[in-house]
Amino acid sequence: MPFQQPNSLKRRLQIADLVRRLGEIKVETLSKEFGVSTVTIRNDLSYLEKQGFLTRSFGKARHNFALSVPAIITEQNNIELSAKKFKITDEISLASTAAGMVRDGDTIFLGAGSIIQKMIPFLTEKDNISILINDVSVLSFIQVYLDCAVHLTGGTLAKGCHALLGPLAEASIQMQTINKCFLEIDSIQDNDIVACNHPAMARLYSTAVSFSQNSIGIISTLQSSPEGFPAISLENFDQLIIQQDVSKKEENISKLSGFAINSNTGNTIFNKISLT
Incomplete structure (x- = not known):
């Protein structure tokens, strides 16, 4: 029928x-x-x-069966995929996992980034959600896909990107009751410090994590870099989503004794362990 x-x-x-x-x-x-x-x-x-x-x-x-391919591809896998195509499917898988953590009635903060944008279509079945964003490029995308309350932080448009940053953007986050915030993590410095390419973005990340009931970091790759501006330690996140073969990269996360693997179905979710 x-x-x-x-x-x-x-x-x-x-x-x-x-x-x-x-x-x-x-x-x-x-x-x-x-x-x-x-x-x-x-x-x-x-x-x-x-x-x-x-x-x-x-x-x-x-x-597109590439969506089911593990994130770590070695020579032994004998799998040939273009880097661009693999990156797209990898990001869609991460976005789907992240969106699945949103519940009806949640107020969420979505940071900037391509994975965050790919979350939007997966939120269509969520009821009564409210979204706070600082990435102006995501706004039109949300308007196409979603029928929900959308709030844009104030702030100054950062040079070279679409994100609103500065004290006003940080204050907007502090004034909201945010159930979950989702932030992309592109670079990790020594001692598991998340780095951003802009100092104001680093301050925004720190504010979002501090003023959210549940903070989720989305990691597409686990690559260390001494560059960038330090934002916040991975330990401050409540959950980390990684599209990686944990057996290949667990040494990068296992030293975070405050986390434990929650699931491993293509994407691995690390939950912070409660000490109470």
């Missing part, structure tokens, strides 16, 4: 989920199921392919 006519966003998310479950499906079948023309379906598939959710081939849509 065909699905009820959804809006284009909801239809696209349903198509992505259907292709994921079936492995592949014909354009004509999707057209009948959703009650729209094959031209509309092809436009949907083109969009989803660009987002990395699926691939198109000879009138069919196929699940």
Whole structure:
């Protein structure tokens, strides 16, 4: 029986989920199921392919199985993937895991970054959430995908990026009751200190973690770098999400005795251990 006519966003998310479950499906079948023309379906598939959710081939849509590939690729794996394609699928997987931690009614702060942006489509089924952002480029993206309360921090637009920073942005975070904050972590200095490429961003990270009930760091790679401005220790996060083979990189995290592995299903979630 065909699905009820959804809006284009909801239809696209349903198509992505259907292709994921079936492995592949014909354009004509999707057209009948959703009650729209094959031209509309092809436009949907083109969009989803660009987002990395699926691939198109000879009138069919196929699940992008690269989404299930472990993050660490060695010579022994004998797997050939372009770095760009792998990065996209890696980020989508991280975004999906992060979005799954949001609960109905949550007020969340979303920091800047490409993984954060990819979280947005996975939040469509969440009810009564409120989002605080400081990345102006994410605002239009949220307006396309979500129907929820959105608040933009004040602040000064940082040179070379789309983020609002400074005392006003930090004050905006302090005035909110934030259930969860999600921050991308790109660089880690010695002693497990998260580094940012801008001093005001470093202060914002520290404020967001300090004034959130639950702080989640999203790590796409575990690479150490002496560069950048120190923001906050990894120990201050409540949870860390890593798209890595833990057996290959656990030495970088295991020294954080305050964390324990919660799950390992492609993405590994480290939860802070309660001392009480």
